[in-house]
Amino acid sequence: MPEDNNSRPVISNQTGLHDQLETVVRRHCTSPFQKPLADFNVAAFVEADQRLQQHGGPLILDSCCGVGASTRLLARRFPQHLVIGVDRSEHRLQRQWGELPDNALLVRADLVDFWRLARQAGWRPDYHFLLYPNPYPKKKDLKLRWHGHPVFPDLLALGGVLECRSNWKLYVGEMQQALKFLGVAADLNPVEMGDEPLTPFELKYARSGHQLWQLKAQLQH
Template sequence: MNANTPRPPLGCSRSVDSNQQGPHEQLLSCVDKHRAHAFQKPIADFNQAAFNLAAQLYQAHGGPLILDSCCGVGVSTRLLAEQHPDHLVLGLDRSAARLDKKLGPLPPNAHLIRTDLADFWRLAATAGWQPEQHYLLYPNPYPKSKDLKLRWHGHPVFPSLLALGGRLISRSNWLLYLQEMEIALTHCGFAPQLTELPPQPQPLTAFERKYQLSGQTLWQIECRLDASPAAPSTQ
């Protein structure tokens, strides 16, 4: 690039493109199916080993827990650990390539663990884990209609996510993703709050920073999963 070549804008992220214009018509039937039939996929050995390591860290820490699921390169894990120095913060992601890109040393109360969440959440729920907070920041939206079951609220592991309890916080630049999550949580008897996320002076993730610089509207859903749910919706 020479001196006369224009520099690309700081934020140039495109909005999510989907062939789905509203909540998926099979969302609630999918949620009900997964609540009625436990996810039976065998736990992979490397996920069991990852959970065993996490359990050792949790036991050694002895304090409250924050899960940062889909943590990517761990920016959010670092920031959450700095904001909550008395908590153990576990950043979970299935990509070794992303985790290897961590930017410098982590605070002593933060750890990054490579694992598949579909196995880790089940193991954690079975072990009775109750994280105080659980972050799902900018998960892969899988925007094609045929990929509903790859979104966390349409995935067979969704009941395990609910069983973990705590304060669930999820953010996305695709409103429909969180609208579907809101519908699924409400259907299961919880009271989620979906709001527009104002610009963050310290974005929690690289995606959040990039989307803000691109001028995209961001959204957040927050839901207490440790409160006794109301009777599930019959709609």
């Protein structure tokens, strides 16, 4: 785990919920995302899907898993589940962060394609974690945040308990409001730190004195 305790808080030129949030979210729900799928993402998903079928048990998705520390920890906490961590960075996934449990899999893929493929394949995760995703704090970058991205409806269609954590309250607050627009209630509370942080970022931000926030919502398939 990193020792850095000087992480800067998120700085943004946006002080409240984005004024285009509802318009963007509703438009994405009525206009299916049509971007072509990349071949390497399809190949990565096929491998993951085969592993899931072989496992035959329940699934946990750990999206934006970074170095996979959270994937390893979740696999230990949920030994009956297959925990699939997905990140687009090969460099991060290849970093040595402890032994990978037998019920864990790390996949290099872009989630913009991976979530759509998972939806098409009928995946039904029990839990879906989004731990400290890039918040894209500039106001102009709303559509790069997951709740403002065209793939957001595909994320929601997977169902399960969605848990998103961030050190920027506005990020999870916007996600809570985006879900509310779509009839989904979400709880937003401070993170209660346990004995073992879920990710290196969680530890880094906590050591830097940041308030950490957790959104949880039960999604329908």
